[in-house]
Amino acid sequence: MTSVLKKFIQYNEEQMEETELWMLPYSTLMLTLVILFIMFYAFSLSGSVEYETALSDLAETNPNDPRVTQMKQEIALAQNVRDFIKKNNLTDKIQLVITPLSIKIKMESFALFDSGSAEVKKDILFFLEHLNGQLKPMSNMVIAEGHTDNVPIHNQKFDSNWELSSARAFSVIYFFLNNGISPERLIAHGFGEFRPAYTNDTETDRAKNRRIEITVVRGANK
Structure with missing residues (x-):
């Protein structure tokens, strides 16, 4: 794959003098698409020998491209969180969903909150602390979404499920905010x-x- 990219770049350099100016941004666009293809391909092979090869190809082709560093961080995050969930027997409470566009961590509410409450349970803080440590050096956007069932709620704090879900999402966000993100x-x-x-x-x-x-948006800087 490296040789293909090198030939592509060499061809563009040789043809530059004979090429119309409008071809320059077109060539740049095509190179970017090739790089993105390699990124998605490498992510799909995460944890394999092929992944290491594909990532090396990308780094060798464009070593100063910040996308290389970001891609490494994203894949390391996914692998780290997956291993942490398994090691701490959290598979019945937390699921990890990986796509080319995002790394999504789904947590059932009972693991985070008591019924009708938006205060994070102390016995799950260790997971959020670990996740925060992984997210802090990254630049990706982080989205927290709160969801409920359709059973109406009305207590001293919340008049609707909408308010409860929003408060829970903000509890997670404030945790990250208060810990340096x-x-x-x-x-x-x-x-x-x-x-x-x-x-x-x-x-x-x-x-x-x-x-x-909790969604980590892949390929999106702050």
Whole structure:
């Protein structure tokens, strides 16, 4: 793959003098697309020998490209969080979903909060502290989303599921903020019961809908 990119770059340099000016941004665009293809390909092979080779190809082709560093950080984050979840027997509470566009950490609400509360439980803080340590040196945007089931709530603190889900999302965001992550990178959303992942027909499905999703946006700097 490295040789292909080198030939592509060499060809553009040789043809530069004979090329119309409008071809310059076109060539740059094509090179960028090739690099992005390698990034997505490498991420799909994360943890394999092929991944290491693809990442080396990208770094050798464009060693000063900040996307190389960012890509390494994103893949390291995904691998680290996956290993941490498994090591601490959290697979029944936390799921990791990886796509070319994001790294999403789904946490069932019972793991983070007591019923009707937006205060993070002390016994799960160790996970958020670990995640914060991984996110802090990165530049990616971090989005916290709060979701509930469709059972109405009305207590002394919250008049609706929308308010509860928003408060829970902000609790997670404030944790990151208070532990050194720049506010420019942080976003909170509360969706109440309006974006269910499952039907609300059974208690099992309602429990799955009560969740917090922490999304690390891949390839997006602050």
